[in-house]
Amino acid sequence: MSHRNARLTVHGRRILVERVLAGRPVAHVAAEMGISRPTAHKWVRRWRAEGQAGLHDRSSRPHTTPHRTRPAVEARVCDLRRSRKLGPARIGPILGLPASTVHRILTRHGLGRLAWLDRPTGEPIRRYERDRPGELVHVDIKKLGNIPDGGWRVVGRTAGDRNRQATTGQRKSSTPVIGYSYIHSAVDDHSRLAYSEVLTDERQHTAIAFWARANAFFAAHGISVERVLTDNGSCYKSKQFTQALTAAGITHKKIRPYRPQTNGKVEPFNRTLLDEWAYQRPYRSNTERTAALADFLHTYNHHRCHTALGGKPPISRVNNAPGRYT
Structure with missing residues (x-):
């Protein structure tokens, strides 16, 4: 499935490659399909390197995040959330972090909403569902x-x-x-x-x-x-x-x-x-x-x-x- 803002679907990218392989200039094909020449070259280059798999979208998530909060600090944020049921606005001053950073940490660990926590234990509620009607x-x-x-x-x-x-x-x-x-x-x-x-x-x-x-x-x-x-x-x-x-x-x-x-x-x-x-x-x-x-x-x-x-x-x-x- 293509990105929601992409000008071309996987099928459209395949048509782009087919037209370029037929001898058409990349610039002409790009203009016909409403995309830039660098984008057209990108899909052709990916198709030549990976084949059909190269025409699918890739994740934009970075391979490394050097400025991410240290694991020990994230563990402390999660501990305060579970034990004292505090929100980002109160956890932030305790640990010297912006509330927005605390919010992202809690969301990443599945602790973004207190409704998702078991009140007595503070642990995330494990939701389950049986596979078919009548099983339970x-x-x-x-x-x-x-x-x-x-x-x-x-x-x-x-x-x-x-x-x-x-x-x-x-x-x-x-x-x-x-x-x-x-x-x-x-x-x-x-x-x-x-x-x-x-x-x-x-x-x-x-x-x-x-x-x-x-x-x-x-x-x-x-x-x-x-x-x-x-x-x-x-x-x-x-x-x-x-x-x-x-x-x-x-x-x-x-x-x-x-x-x-x-x-x-x-x-x-x-x-x-x-x-x-x-x-x-x-x-x-x-x-x-x-x-x-x-x-x-x-x-x-x-x-x-x-x-x-x-x-x-x-x-x-x-x-x-x-x-x-x-």
């Missing part, structure tokens, strides 16, 4: 407070307290107990295709029933699940959950304790779930919020751009999406 599915549960009938974000806290009193008869020290909903989610590692349900608890039988429906959802999209990755929640640690997966020919894997980063496909999905569904607008009841989940999932899977997929929705990576093939 991430499963997790998000706990979310229920909404009293009428809500309180719409009508204010005073009327909201009355709504809370009227919604439930359960009390804890005279305080009405609204309770929680549990959003069970499953996200395919390769395609990011997601399936979620709002359920009343996070017990093992509920988790098993959810996975049965999630597995049917993936199967309907032509995805055969091979492995399931979960955290170490009590419902996932139960033998019944593992046995239910094994009976379907699925391997159950659990993340290392206190390392939610390992479950790194469903955790960001949970944040998106909160921002674009649960807290996207004020809801007047828990039922209204639950009903809005289906529209969010359809938008997420079929229309919402995903940065990790090159701006395409998850359905674009599904091997046999419904209606795609006849």
Whole structure:
């Protein structure tokens, strides 16, 4: 592929060489093709020395950089970035370097953005992606407070307290107990295709029933699940959950304790779930919020751009999406 500002492509350079070899003056051919005579001579010279390979662009990167920052100083810059999470403007004065130099060093070592670093360790996050849909599915549960009938974000806290009193008869020290909903989610590692349900608890039988429906959802999209990755929640640690997966020919894997980063496909999905569904607008009841989940999932899977997929929705990576093939 040619440089974006090059006047000639590789094919055009080949035509240039052919015309010169046919006996045409280099100056005439250069004028016809809109390039200078030195440039035309350069491509002819490279073709004679290297053949077809000489017609391709070369890197403009210098062979040596004698003024590059010393390795020991670069190591110190990286250490300050990892250990103290400092930026170029603060690292520069400490080491006596311009902030622009520090920025280039951090970029060269993959430390340019704090979002790319694991907060506890300061090490660059190693991102991975499975090769095909169904090879690994991430499963997790998000706990979310229920909404009293009428809500309180719409009508204010005073009327909201009355709504809370009227919604439930359960009390804890005279305080009405609204309770929680549990959003069970499953996200395919390769395609990011997601399936979620709002359920009343996070017990093992509920988790098993959810996975049965999630597995049917993936199967309907032509995805055969091979492995399931979960955290170490009590419902996932139960033998019944593992046995239910094994009976379907699925391997159950659990993340290392206190390392939610390992479950790194469903955790960001949970944040998106909160921002674009649960807290996207004020809801007047828990039922209204639950009903809005289906529209969010359809938008997420079929229309919402995903940065990790090159701006395409998850359905674009599904091997046999419904209606795609006849």
